[in-house]
Amino acid sequence: MSDLFLFIRPPRPMWPFNGPSTSFWPPLAFASLAAMLRRHGPDWRVEILDAPILEMGWRSLERELRVRRPAVIAMGEEAVSCVESLRLARLARSLGAKVVAGGCFFGHVAPQVLRTSLVDVVVHGEGENTVVELATALRENSAAALETVAGISFLRAGEVVRTKPRPLIKQLDDLPMPAWDLLPMARYGAGSRNHPGLAAIESSRGCFEACDFCVLWRQMGHFVAEKTLPQVRFKSAARLLEEIKIQTRDFGRRHLGWVDPCFNAHPRLPAELAEALLRENLAVGQSAWVRADGIVRDARSGALATMVRGGLNEVYVGVERPDNDGLKAVHKSTTIPVLREAFEILARDVPAVFTLGTFIYGLPGDTPETVRAIVRLAHELKLDQAFFIPLTPLPGTPFWRDELWDDTGESFRDFNFLPSATRSGAGRDLEWALLNAGLFHWTPTRLRNYVSSLWRGGARKRRVTARLTTRSVWFAAHGLLRGRLTGRRAGMVFPRWYES
Numbered sequence: 001m002s003d004l005f006l007f008i009r010p011p012r013p014m015w016p017f018n019g020p021s022t023s024f025w026p027p028l029a030f031a032s033l034a035a036m037l038r039r040h041g042p043d044w045r046v047e048i049l050d051a052p053i054l055e056m057g058w059r060s061l062e063r064e065l066r067v068r069r070p071a072v073i074a075m076g077e078e079a080v081s082c083v084e085s086l087r088l089a090r091l092a093r094s095l096g097a098k099v100v101a102g103g104c105f106f107g108h109v110a111p112q113v114l115r116t117s118l119v120d121v122v123v124h125g126e127g128e129n130t131v132v133e134l135a136t137a138l139r140e141n142s143a144a145a146l147e148t149v150a151g152i153s154f155l156r157a158g159e160v161v162r163t164k165p166r167p168l169i170k171q172l173d174d175l176p177m178p179a180w181d182l183l184p185m186a187r188y189g190a191g192s193r194n195h196p197g198l199a200a201i202e203s204s205r206g207c208f209e210a211c212d213f214c215v216l217w218r219q220m221g222h223f224v225a226e227k228t229l230p231q232v233r234f235k236s237a238a239r240l241l242e243e244i245k246i247q248t249r250d251f252g253r254r255h256l257g258w259v260d261p262c263f264n265a266h267p268r269l270p271a272e273l274a275e276a277l278l279r280e281n282l283a284v285g286q287s288a289w290v291r292a293d294g295i296v297r298d299a300r301s302g303a304l305a306t307m308v309r310g311g312l313n314e315v316y317v318g319v320e321r322p323d324n325d326g327l328k329a330v331h332k333s334t335t336i337p338v339l340r341e342a343f344e345i346l347a348r349d350v351p352a353v354f355t356l357g358t359f360i361y362g363l364p365g366d367t368p369e370t371v372r373a374i375v376r377l378a379h380e381l382k383l384d385q386a387f388f389i390p391l392t393p394l395p396g397t398p399f400w401r402d403e404l405w406d407d408t409g410e411s412f413r414d415f416n417f418l419p420s421a422t423r424s425g426a427g428r429d430l431e432w433a434l435l436n437a438g439l440f441h442w443t444p445t446r447l448r449n450y451v452s453s454l455w456r457g458g459a460r461k462r463r464v465t466a467r468l469t470t471r472s473v474w475f476a477a478h479g480l481l482r483g484r485l486t487g488r489r490a491g492m493v494f495p496r497w498y499e500s
């Protein structure tokens with residue numbers, strides 16, 4: 001039998017604002033990489049093991065790996081799950097498998113992770129073409145073979161070798177259909193009221209903006225003259241329609257979670273697709289990250305209304321900062337008036353769409369007053385839910401420093417995008433200001449917006465808003481206050497099956 005190349009998502013805790021039925025989405029990266037490897041590496045057996053969606057804990061995972069005996073284990077994580085990745089790598093080592101790591105975290109800490117000796121190769125950036133060549137080079141098992149593969153790092157005689165950059169895939173339509181058949185698709189979003197039959201899907205890669213704090217434009221950026229530049233690429237509406245037909249008809253998917261960094265980057269594509277879905281009678285619920293200026297543009301052209309008729313019912317907008325100077329400082333080109341207008345439009349013209357705004361605090365120079373200004377703006381904007389995210393020094397961004405690396409992975413548990421009452425130093429005053437403002441600052445505007453967001457949008461929106469409000473209050477009251485009182489940090493939620 002041919003050797004097994006196994007993509008694994010190991011057991012991990014859940015983000016506290018997601019319920020168990022929506023904490024784990026189909027791992028699209030693995031499905032896309034596996035499809036490419038299956039197409040171009042016929043002498044490999046390619047499989048994906050998504051442990052969390054199977055509620056498979058560490059003991060069962062180990063048993064499973066002893067049975068499957070993979071030759072290569074491939075993994076790729078958010079920073080917050082670094083502990084789990086390193087644990088998986090250790091397990092893989094003990095079973096004699098080669099270990100490949102990729103994705104938005106490992107690609108930016110390649111020297112550090114290679115020096116743990118737990119990982120053989122780190123893949124940088126977009127992975128499909130790289131993984132095909134890498135699979136062949138791993139068979140040859142020599143540094144000379146690895147050197148010919150663009151877009152990777154590995155150790156040669158103790159020295160980190162980074163090969164030449166991998167060019168981006170020119171036409172995303174050339175990618176094979178993701179290997180959904182390798183995933184237990186029926187389990188994603190099963191039992192979820194608001195996101196039933198959840199699917200992960202991408203219409204584009206990359207972003208045209210280069211916000212300081214973000215890794216997404218870097219991960220899919222264009223490398224030229226020693227610099228990564230932002231670049232967006234799109235799939236065609238015809239290709240997307242085909243993907244959605246397969247996902248809905250063959251895999252029973254009923255809610256599309258667009259993973260694009262910016263779903264409305266293209267002025268026509270989302271509406272073109274919505275029209276095609278309406279023609280095919282395939283309109284399904286959809287959630288997406290969108291830009292405020294795109295909302296304003298698409299409201300004028302009529303595209304927004306079409307997208308909503310096509311099923312878009314949940315949008316997330318990165319507001320980030322309380323004023324134009326703050327936005328400029330992080331190199332985000334949206335302005336506060338445009339953000340205000342975008343939320344006005346959403347609330348007025350498409351009230352059934354649930355709107356979430358995210359805000360970032362804790363940048364150098366931020367004071368409790370900055371945090372209060374952020375919270376004030378959040379209450380003024382006509383949005384249904386606000387998330388306040390502490391600046392996280394993600395590897396790849398200018399906020400990362402090499403001394404933050406930790407061989408155990410434990411310190412990356414704090415890279416969870418969650419406020420924490422146990423943060424030390426100046427960060428503590430910011431968290432306290434946030435908690436105070438969130439719990440006790442009930443202005444008439446805030447109350448009015450909250451009440452109208454509940455009655456304006458229909459049953460689905462009421463359910464989503466109520467669910468998130470309950471989780472926020474629980475998180476603030478239970479997590480943050482307990483943290484403040486006992487010193488135990490609020491964070492990710494460990495499922496009961498984690499060690500099982």
Ligand code: B12
Pocket residue numbers: 012013014015018022023024025026027028029030032033074075076077078079080081100101102103104105123125126127128131200202214215216219259260261394395415416417
């Ligand atoms: C869907 C999603 C979720 C879902 C599902 C998560 C899950 N574990 O199932 C939800 C909403 C629950 C979620 C939660 C969180 N997420 Co999230 N999530 C995403 C999102 C939007 C899509 C991921 C995706 O499918 N991308 C599409 C694929 C095709 O792109 P890709 O992953 O980059 O993969 C390509 C390459 O990177 C590479 N590659 C990737 N992996 C590997 C592995 C190998 C072996 C190889 C060779 C190559 C390779 O090849 C792929 C194809 O070219 C990304 C943002 C984004 N657009 O990527 C954030 C993102 C991954 N999440 C992020 C974060 C921080 C979180 C949270 C901690 C907080 C939060 N809510 O945002 C929690 C943690 C959840 C957990 N339990 O671990 C950050 C991670 C940053 C970092 N460096 O750590 C991201 C990048 C968003 C961001 N704003 O920066 N998330």
